[in-house]
Amino acid sequence: MITGELRNKVDKIWEIFWTGGITNPLEVIEQFTYLLFIKGLDDNETQKESDAIFLGLPFEGIFPQDKQHLRWSKFKNEEPTVMYDIMANEVFPFIKNLHGDGESAYSKYMGDAIFKIPTALMLAKIVDGIDKLEIDNKNDNKGDLYEYLLSKVATAGTNGQFRTPRHIIDMIVSIMKPTPQDTIVDPAAGSAGFLVSSQQYLRNNHADLFLVQSLKEHFNNDMFYGFDMDRTMLRIGAMNMMLHGVDNPNIEYKDSLSEVNTDSEKYSLVLANPPFKGSLDYEAVSADLLKVTKTKKTELLFLALFLRILKKGGRCASIVPDGVLFGSTKGHKDIRKEIVENNKLEAIISMPSGVFKPYAGVSTAIIIFTKTGNGGTDKVWFYDMKADGYSLDDKRNPVEENDIPDIIERFDNLDKEVDRKRTEQSFFVDKSEIVENGYDLSINKYKEIEYEEVVYDAPEVILGRVKVLEDEIIKGISELEEMLRG
Known part of the structure; x- marks a missing residue:
């Protein structure tokens, strides 16, 4: 389950989608997921680069040298209009063709995916919101985040x-x-x-x-x-x-x-x-x-x-x-x-x-x-x-x-x-x-329930307690009357 802080951040991003005109919950989840995926690709690439440097091994990532500007860590710092142009015309086509053979599960279901965020300002707000989400790739709170997003489908x-x-x-x-x-x-x-x-x-x-x-x-x-x-x-x-x-x-x-x-x-x-x-x-x-x-x-x-x-x-x-x-x-x-x-x-x-x-x-x-x-x-x-x-x-x-x-x-x-x-x-x-x-x-x-025998006091004992309580109440009322008269 995601933390309250992360939930609040997700809710704010959801509100940006909603006020920007994307109100179908599944469409929101879909567009949200594309952006999480794009960020995750860059996070994974960065981790693999670090591992390769640490081990002294050559590294060839999924982003070619001439496509480095398509990485989340690069385009997130651009002006909204530039970011939008990169996302709509380069990043999205790039992720749709990651598995170009058309046979992989990814290729099959990204084929009819559509980028639906309508304005540059809206995209900039969403990218900024997602960038501030604390997503732990090792412990997979992405899964919990998906769970929370899906819970919004009524x-x-x-x-x-x-x-x-x-x-x-x-x-x-x-x-x-x-x-x-x-x-x-x-x-x-x-x-x-x-x-x-x-x-x-x-x-x-x-x-x-x-x-x-x-x-x-x-x-x-x-x-x-x-x-x-x-x-x-x-x-x-x-x-x-x-x-x-x-x-x-x-x-x-x-x-x-x-x-x-x-x-x-x-x-x-x-x-x-x-x-x-x-x-x-x-x-x-x-x-x-x-x-x-x-x-x-x-x-x-x-x-x-x-x-x-x-x-x-x-x-x-x-x-x-x-x-x-x-x-x-x-x-x-x-x-x-x-x-x-x-x-x-x-x-x-x-x-x-x-x-x-x-x-x-x-x-x-x-x-x-x-x-x-x-x-x-x-x-x-x-x-x-x-x-x-x-x-x-x-x-x-x-x-x-x-x-x-x-x-x-x-x-x-x-x-x-x-x-x-x-x-x-x-x-x-x-x-x-x-x-x-x-x-x-x-x-x-098949379950058996053990019932504990409850032993109650004898009726005369209970009645005695009631009388004591009644005497205390009458005494209290008398004292109040004295105070009022005094």
Whole structure:
């Protein structure tokens, strides 16, 4: 989550867009993102130049010698009219053609990008505002900044999509621990938050992968896949990944649930927060998904999709609405049975309903499973998350209570969880009990609550206290009357 100071600076820039005539929130985000991207290119170039000088290595950047004036650090000091001319006629065409082959995700979604800031003075104000933002490239508060920008889009989208908070994404990635050999997909990628977090996790924990040529090529070209039907989000996602040093992420326009998506047993790790509340026509859905669960509900169809696109042994962590865990329709029961009986369901992490505020108050959980095709569910680990480090109201201010470190620690050491009681925050439930309960996966079905017996004083004791209080009140009234008469 971004700090109050950074939020105020972003709000001021947003106001400049608004008063300048750009009032569509997604257009603001798009133009804002282009400028953040242009600044980020220069920041990255400067860092790489410094590293090359320090190591005594030759350096060839993305800005040729005759294009140095296109760098943010150069043109930001120009007069507004000069800056505008450089931006509109040189910088913007330059970034649109960074990957000139037309095949990269970046090229595909920048092709129809349009520079819409109407005046030189407005551009100068926005550039000055962005230049004063304290964006930490190492800790990626760019992701939190995107999150805040996206929160300004009034409500969840028409298909029920909404943006996943960065700290929840990072928790899921830390739990799943991507490896350098993984092929990672998010079939409802949005701004590519899960993919960005995954690449950062790999950089932090497997830096040696860049020393092995085959792993480095896999990282840059074949590791990350993201699909979405919102071209603005695809543009933001492509820029996001490129800024984070992934040369050629496979970010594509695709309706993941349709017949167009023919992926099968292709990926080793699914990380997703698919759209909730969506309802599709059967004709629009891939037939093999309907065989698993005959339903129009997108949240169930996406689970069927995950099972299809994962390789044997592939893992999945997906956010689902609570209804998926206990819904009583045949579609709900069929998909839960498929995961429990024919694959290995590992964990259900229940999250509080305030996690997705301010855009939604829906209660959600994280479902974690491994595709086996032949069962393997033995015990399922449940965790009742009560706090995520932020207040659970619309303000989402930082608070001390935070279960996330505990969740990661306990998931890493599940062997120590075996003897935990149902009255505790996490515990195991045997598969047989889940089957007996109609494959109900809601934690409340299995959680036990300890009630403390409250012992009250005898009625005559309570009555005695009331009499004492009454005597004190009458005495006080008498003293007041004396004072008034005196």
